[in-house]
Amino acid sequence: MDKLLIRGGHQLRGEVRISGAKNAALPELCAALLTAEPVVLTNVPRLQDVATMLTLIRNMGVTIERDGEGSVRIDSARLSSPEAPYELVKTMRAAVLALGPLLARFGEATVSLPGGCAIGSRPVDQHIKGMQAMGAEIVVEHGYMIAKLPKGWTRLKGASITTDMVTVTGTENFLMAASLAEGETVLQNAAQEPEISDLAEMLIAMGANIKGHGTSRIVIQGVEKLSGCTHEVVADRIEAGTFLCAVAAAGGDVVLRHGRADHLAAVIDKLRAAGATVTAVEGGIRVQSQGRLTAQSFRTTEYPGFPTDMQAQFMALNAIASGSSKVEETIFENRFMHVNEMTRLGANIQVDGRLAVIDGVEKLSGATVMATDLRASASLVIAGLVAEGETLVDRIYHLDRGYDQMEAKLRAIGADIERIR
Numbered sequence: 088m089d090k091l092l093i094r095g096g097h098q099l100r101g102e103v104r105i106s107g108a109k110n111a112a113l114p115e116l117c118a119a120l121l122t123a124e125p126v127v128l129t130n131v132p133r134l135q136d137v138a139t140m141l142t143l144i145r146n147m148g149v150t151i152e153r154d155g156e157g158s159v160r161i162d163s164a165r166l167s168s169p170e171a172p173y174e175l176v177k178t179m180r181a182a183v184l185a186l187g188p189l190l191a192r193f194g195e196a197t198v199s200l201p202g203g204c205a206i207g208s209r210p211v212d213q214h215i216k217g218m219q220a221m222g223a224e225i226v227v228e229h230g231y232m233i234a235k236l237p238k239g240w241t242r243l244k245g246a247s248i249t250t251d252m253v254t255v256t257g258t259e260n261f262l263m264a265a266s267l268a269e270g271e272t273v274l275q276n277a278a279q280e281p282e283i284s285d286l287a288e289m290l291i292a293m294g295a296n297i298k299g300h301g302t303s304r305i306v307i308q309g310v311e312k313l314s315g316c317t318h319e320v321v322a323d324r325i326e327a328g329t330f331l332c333a334v335a336a337a338g339g340d341v342v343l344r345h346g347r348a349d350h351l352a353a354v355i356d357k358l359r360a361a362g363a364t365v366t367a368v369e370g371g372i373r374v375q376s377q378g379r380l381t382a383q384s385f386r387t388t389e390y391p392g393f394p395t396d397m398q399a400q401f402m403a404l405n406a407i408a409s410g411s412s413k414v415e416e417t418i419f420e421n422r423f424m425h426v427n428e429m430t431r432l433g434a435n436i437q438v439d440g441r442l443a444v445i446d447g448v449e450k451l452s453g454a455t456v457m458a459t460d461l462r463a464s465a466s467l468v469i470a471g472l473v474a475e476g477e478t479l480v481d482r483i484y485h486l487d488r489g490y491d492q493m494e495a496k497l498r499a500i501g502a503d504i505e506r507i508r
């Protein structure tokens with residue numbers, strides 16, 4: 088199992104190119120299943136979840152061509168097996184995004200239930216309820232959602248869907264399914280993340296009729312057929328946010344090429360309040376940081392609030408900042424798995440339910456720590472960059488799920504970090 092060895096204490100200087108967003112590329116690969124015409128996605132990040140998604144759709148009978156430059160051509164004209172098996176879904180929950188497109192285009196889908204994961208129970212009841220509202224018949228048997236259209240139906244029917252909570256992949260599944268449904272679908276309480284808007288723009292380029300994406304009310308007029316398109320995956324705001332926190336914590340001056348400051352307002356506000364200088368520059372974001380920062384309290388919420396996917400990374404920064412801070416996690420019930428590992432590095436953090444209280448310490452000291460989930464891994468890398476001595480981050484397959492060459496990018500800006508195989 089690969090590990091990362093980090094020798095802390097180096098400032099970060101130079102430029103990093105931010106990759107396409109994992110959380111946009113995954114639904115967009117599934118959106119390519121909505122048409123028999125070829126779809127070309129550009130700026131697709133090279134990371135494990137994308138590889139898993141490509142395996143998933145290839146196993147369905149889809150032809151994939153990758154050019155090594157971030158471009159992927161997907162041809163699902165001969166898709167023969169509308170199934171997402173447990174073996175793949177268990178390693179990548181986003182496989183549930185196949186449900187909407189398969190049902191909409193083929194009238195049937197068999198998709199494994201994802202089950203819980205390290206950060207929480209993460210049910211998919213809202214996905215099921217939404218598809219049922221559009222007429223799908225769904226039974227859950229042997230760990231699978233087996234979905235089909237009622238007898239005599241050729242398409243899903245538009246519906247009014249109000250989810251009990253804001254769900255990102257739920258909204259994406261409904262957007263894709265509704266694009267090919269008969270009539271109008273109205274999504275209330277829809278997620279507003281930039282990845283939703285990016286998916287909607289792709290669907291519109293395929294011929295879908297969507298209005299209101301980027302707001303909590305999205306209206307979709309279904310069309311009979313979608314066509315192929317070429318679409319560039321939006322920049323990964325969480326990768327950019329991770330590098331912002333890394334530079335702010337370690338000190339230095341870095342430009343994040345392709346980074347979108349407009350997608351990171353909540354994180355950037357906190358970084359500025361902490362004492363870092365963050366500026367939107369032509370084609371990217373510049374971050375400068377010197378000396379000890381001031382700890383910042385925050386609470387995770389849906390976009391445009393502070394993202395849960397940035398909570399662990401900002402906590403690493405708070406751990407060595409001056410003062411104490413409170414971090415409340417409102418999205419996932421178990422997303423503090425990094426705390427015990429940071430404590431091994433010398434951080435002073437107390438957790439009570441969904442609240443963590445962090446007393447900033449002057450320094451962390453390197454140790455062996457274990458990654459427990461994707462963003463926890465990133466937070467331990469940031470902690471390792473500022474810790475004295477050597478930090479060994481174990482189980483980085485979690486990190487590889489969602490970051491495109493993180494250690495190479497960090498090394499290029501001056502970090503002392505290497506992968507141990």
Ligand SMILES: CC(=O)N[C@H]1[C@@H](OP(=O)(O)OP(=O)(O)OC[C@H]2O[C@@H](n3ccc(=O)[nH]c3=O)[C@H](O)[C@@H]2O)O[C@H](CO)[C@@H](O)[C@@H]1O
Pocket residue numbers: 109110113180181207208209210211212213214215252253254255256257395396418419420
């Ligand atoms: C591939 C992808 O885009 N993943 C992101 C997506 O995950 P994902 O789409 O899985 O997360 P959701 O937005 O659906 O989850 C939000 C909350 O709703 C709950 N819920 C959700 C659906 C459902 O049917 N029932 C239910 O109870 C979840 O357990 C969670 O507590 O949004 C999360 C919240 O921003 C991010 O952390 C993930 O990085």
Ligand SMILES: C=C(OP(=O)(O)O)C(=O)O
Pocket residue numbers: 110179180181396461462489
């Ligand atoms: C939780 C995340 O991803 P996923 O929904 O794929 O588990 C994440 O990207 O931080």
